[in-house]
Amino acid sequence: MPRNDSLETGELTDTSYYILVSLIEAKHGYLIMKTIEDMTNQQFSIGPASMYTTIKKLLAAELIMLFSESKDKKKTYVATEKGIQFLKKEIQRRKEMIKHAEDALGGL
Amino acid sequence: MKKTKYIMSGGTAFAEQEDLQKLSDYAKKGWLLDRFAFLGYTLKKGEPQDLQYSLDFQENADDEYFLLFKDAGWQHVCSEGHAMHIFSAPPGTKPIYSDIETIIDRYKREKHFVGKAALSILAIMMFLLLFNAMSSYGWLPEAVGMISDILLIISTVLLVFPGLPYLAYQRKLKKLRNI
Numbered sequence: 001m002p003r004n005d006s007l008e009t010g011e012l013t014d015t016s017y018y019i020l021v022s023l024i025e026a027k028h029g030y031l032i033m034k035t036i037e038d039m040t041n042q043q044f045s046i047g048p049a050s051m052y053t054t055i056k057k058l059l060a061a062e063l064i065m066l067f068s069e070s071k072d073k074k075k076t077y078v079a080t081e082k083g084i085q086f087l088k089k090e091i092q093r094r095k096e097m098i099k100h101a102e103d104a105l106g107g108l
Numbered sequence: 109m110k111k112t113k114y115i116m117s118g119g120t121a122f123a124e125q126e127d128l129q130k131l132s133d134y135a136k137k138g139w140l141l142d143r144f145a146f147l148g149y150t151l152k153k154g155e156p157q158d159l160q161y162s163l164d165f166q167e168n169a170d171d172e173y174f175l176l177f178k179d180a181g182w183q184h185v186c187s188e189g190h191a192m193h194i195f196s197a198p199p200g201t202k203p204i205y206s207d208i209e210t211i212i213d214r215y216k217r218e219k220h221f222v223g224k225a226a227l228s229i230l231a232i233m234m235f236l237l238l239f240n241a242m243s244s245y246g247w248l249p250e251a252v253g254m255i256s257d258i259l260l261i262i263s264t265v266l267l268v269f270p271g272l273p274y275l276a277y278q279r280k281l282k283k284l285r286n287i
Contacts, residue, residue, distance in 0.1 A: 013209045029172065030179035048176040049164045049204035053213050056168075073171040 007061050012090045015046055015054050019064070020087045026067040026078035029055065058083070113139055116148040120163060120192070121218070121273030128161040131194075135159040141196070144188040159196045162204045165218045167191045177204065191221065212284050219277035225270035229263050236260045 012020065022035040029051055037045045046054070055077065058064040063083035067076040079087070115134070118126050131141050131149065138156040141149055162182065166173060167190065174184050182195035182204060195204065205211045236256045243253030 013207060015207045015209065029176045033180065045202055045206060047202055047204045047206040048180040048182060049162075049166075049214070050206045050210040051180075052166070052173050052176050053210040057213075073175060075172050 007057060007063075010086070010089065011093070012086065013054075014044065015050055016058060016063075017087070017090060018044060018046070019051075019054055019058060020079055020083055023064050023077055023079040023083070026076045028070075028074040028076045030074075032077075111153050112142065113151045113153075114145055114148055115151060119273065119276075121222070121276040124163055128163060131161045132159055135161075135196075141185050141194060143186045144192070144194075158199055160199055160201065161185070162195050162197070164193050164195070164204060165191055165214055165221070166193060167217070167221070169193060180204075208284060208287060212281060215277050215281050215284065219274060219281065222270040222273045222277065226267060226274050229267045229270070233260060233263050233267070236263065 007016065018036045018040070019032055022032050022039065027035060029048075033046050033048075033051060055064070059066070059077075062080055063086055064077045065080050067078040069075050113134075115130065117123075120127060127149075131151075134151055135141070135157050138154055139151040140154040140157065140159075141161065142152040143150050169187070169190065177184060177195050181201040182197045185194045185196050187193045205214070236259050239248060240253050240256040240260070242248040243250055243256065
């Protein structure tokens with residue numbers, strides 16, 4: 001399965017996941033990048049080409065929407081209700097994945 | 109002294125990293141990328157600089173696109189056909205692509221783009237073959253057959269330009285999906 005079509009299967013890539021998390025409150029592109037870097041202590045950062053592509057994909061899937069466009073051409077986005085539901089499902093999926101591994105390790 | 113210099117491209121579908129490395133090496137010697145040229149690049153004389161170059165393919169690049177790159181420290185250098193864009197940044201600037209999924213997206217867009225071009229040429233070739241056959245059966249004047257022959261040779265040569273990149277992108281995508 002081509003992994004980049006994961007939105008259709010209901011899974012979020014790490015990039016989409018963090019963008020959605022940071023768009024619980026409306027933000028423009030660069031602020032999304034900064035927020036994610038701060039949130040993850042610089043462990044996760046998104047390049048501009050990946051950011052642009054993923055924003056377009058999330059918009060097309062209606063997981064985020066255009067919030068406003070300022071005079072300096074900066075577009076602000078915010079997660080939609082569908083996006084938040086998607087995110088909640090993804091959190092559950094990831095929690096289960098962690099639990100599976102922890103169970104297998106048996107507290108090692 | 110000459111102010112500009114032309115260098116050949118290895119073809120961005122085949123030698124993207126080599127091309128970008130070459131541009132970076134030239135920048136160290138004070139030859140900075142100025143614009144795309146026919147099958148290559150035009151460089152202009154400037155201050156020697158330590159720069160890394162990145163190439164992106166985006167047909168719908170808008171203000172927001174260029175702004176994102178600028179904010180992330182990547183300066184837009186030049187574009188070709190509103191689709192190929194080259195950016196430069198000081199060493200240490202984070203790469204323009206940060207995950208494999210969007211890199212795959214990029215090569216898919218490029219493959220689709222050259223694929224469309226290759227298909228149009230193939231469609232023309234089908235018509236030419238048809239004219240050719242019709243003329244050899246005497247349904248069309250002989251001259252039509254001759255002209256079709258010449259055009260067929262030309263279109264075969266032209267087919268190489270989108271055709272080979274198409275195969276290159278296909279191979280690249282196959283490799284990326286196996287990671």
